[in-house]
Amino acid sequence: MDSDARDFSRALRAQMKFVSKGGTLTRASTMKQVAAPQGYAPPLPPPVPTPAAQISKKRLKEMFETYKDEITVFAVRKKGAATHYSLEECPFNEGAHRDQKSSHKTDIIIRPTGATFKCQSDDCADYNFGDFLDLMEERTGIRFDPEDDEELAERWGGVECVAE
Numbered sequence: 001m002d003s004d005a006r007d008f009s010r011a012l013r014a015q016m017k018f019v020s021k022g023g024t025l026t027r028a029s030t031m032k033q034v035a036a037p038q039g040y041a042p043p044l045p046p047p048v049p050t051p052a053a054q055i056s057k058k059r060l061k062e063m064f065e066t067y068k069d070e071i072t073v074f075a076v077r078k079k080g081a082a083t084h085y086s087l088e089e090c091p092f093n094e095g096a097h098r099d100q101k102s103s104h105k106t107d108i109i110i111r112p113t114g115a116t117f118k119c120q121s122d123d124c125a126d127y128n129f130g131d132f133l134d135l136m137e138e139r140t141g142i143r144f145d146p147e148d149d150e151e152l153a154e155r156w157g158g159v160e161c162v163a164e
Contacts (some may be wrong), residue, residue, distance in 0.1 A: 052114025055146040082111045092124045
């Protein structure tokens with residue numbers, strides 16, 4: 001065992017003695033105090049941005065109308081600059097998760113940066129808004145484009161220019 005590993009081991013044992021004698025150390029403070037100074041704690045990974053799709057209020061309303069047989073919004077909540085549309089059931093679970101409604105487990109979230117899909121269940125946590133749209137297309141046969149076609153056409157010089 002090299003000297004760094006011995007020092008690390010001694011420091012951990014000292015921390016364990018402190019806790020066993022009634023001291024209160026959290027795991028995080030232990031890692032900061034023990035591992036980080038010797039360089040054993042890896043740096044935290046950078047936050048992973050969730051893919052967001054730009055969607056207008058008009059297109060959002062059209063999306064909920066298009067998929068009304070597949071999803072039902074039971075609550076709308078504002079949290080800062082974001083609006084959360086809580087779903088009665090998780091579309092990826094094909095039903096409600098435990099405590100679905102009381103904990104607002106599955107949301108479509110509209111932020112200034114765009115729309116995201118968020119499910120707090122471990123089984124569905126990795127799904128994003130694009131995955132949600134793909135699933136809805138698979139179930140209904142209708143592909144929904146979050147971009148507002150008329151709004152895009154206006155930006156590019158009118159409907160005639162886009163159609164050419």
